[in-house]
Amino acid sequence: MNTEDVLQEFRECGALLEGHFKLSSGKHSSVYCQCALVLKEPDVASRLVAAFIEKLKATDVEIDMVVSPAMGGVIVGWEVARQLGVPGIFTERVDGKLELRRGFEIPEGAKVLMMEDIITTGLSSRECIEAIEEKGGKVVAAGCLINRSGGRAEVGAPITALATIDAPTFDPDNVPDHLKDIPAIKPGSRGLKK
Numbered sequence: 001m002n003t004e005d006v007l008q009e010f011r012e013c014g015a016l017l018e019g020h021f022k023l024s025s026g027k028h029s030s031v032y033c034q035c036a037l038v039l040k041e042p043d044v045a046s047r048l049v050a051a052f053i054e055k056l057k058a059t060d061v062e063i064d065m066v067v068s069p070a071m072g073g074v075i076v077g078w079e080v081a082r083q084l085g086v087p088g089i090f091t092e093r094v095d096g097k098l099e100l101r102r103g104f105e106i107p108e109g110a111k112v113l114m115m116e117d118i119i120t121t122g123l124s125s126r127e128c129i130e131a132i133e134e135k136g137g138k139v140v141a142a143g144c145l146i147n148r149s150g151g152r153a154e155v156g157a158p159i160t161a162l163a164t165i166d167a168p169t170f171d172p173d174n175v176p177d178h179l180k181d182i183p184a185i186k187p188g189s190r191g192l193k194k
């Protein structure tokens with residue numbers, strides 16, 4: 001499955017959005033990949049994850065468990081874990097910081113895949129990796145469905161992405177005029193307020 005095939009799956013699910021978006025990192029963009037609209041279709045999720053795992057296996061990495069950052073990483077992380085035949089757990093934000101809750105534990109030295117839906121700046125991935133390493137896990141790989149940083153984001157572990165695209169982002173004080181005219185929406189859950 002190449003990048004165009006992946007983007008076509010997103011288009012068919014109405015998940016490749018255009019408008020004015022405020023991203024998790026605080027950056028702005030005219031493009032948003034709404035993975036939840038893709039992952040809500042179990043067959044599509046399973047197909048995309050199978051293609052991801054093919055790429056991951058080509059890196060020869062050994063994985064004991066998968067850990068994802070909620071919310072976006074939960075479904076994709078669980079499906080990756082299911083197809084790899086290993087446990088899949090998630091971190092969630094408590095006062096803004098990603099933590100393991102619900103009795104989830106990581107065995108000391110376990111080789112962990114940190115699995116995201118999207119990597120933009122890599123901030124959430126780095127936060128999740130920090131939470132995993134605080135609990136004794138060893139993050140041997142990072143994965144995502146779409147790395148929209150053009151491959152420039154660094155998270156402190158090698159990244160396998162099902163697709164890599166270069167979707168421009170803008171600092172809040174540098175938003176181009178054509179975007180400023182559109183009210184910004186923030187689809188993600190970091191710092192969510194009514």
Ligand SMILES: O=P(O)(O)OC[C@H]1O[C@H](OP(=O)(O)OP(=O)(O)O)[C@H](O)[C@@H]1O
Nearest residue numbers: 024071072120121122123124188189190
């Ligand atoms: O690489 P980054 O710059 O961190 O951006 C990508 C992150 O943004 C989204 O999460 P978000 O915090 O919006 O919340 P969500 O997972 O609940 O959608 C997405 O799920 C990634 O976690």
Ligand SMILES: O=C(O)c1cc(=O)[nH]c(=O)[nH]1
Nearest residue numbers: 023024032033118120188
């Ligand atoms: O950076 C983000 O917050 C982000 C970008 C994107 O395209 N999709 C998403 O779920 N989050």
Ligand SMILES: [Mg+2]
Nearest residue numbers: 070071072073
């Ligand atoms: Mg997220």
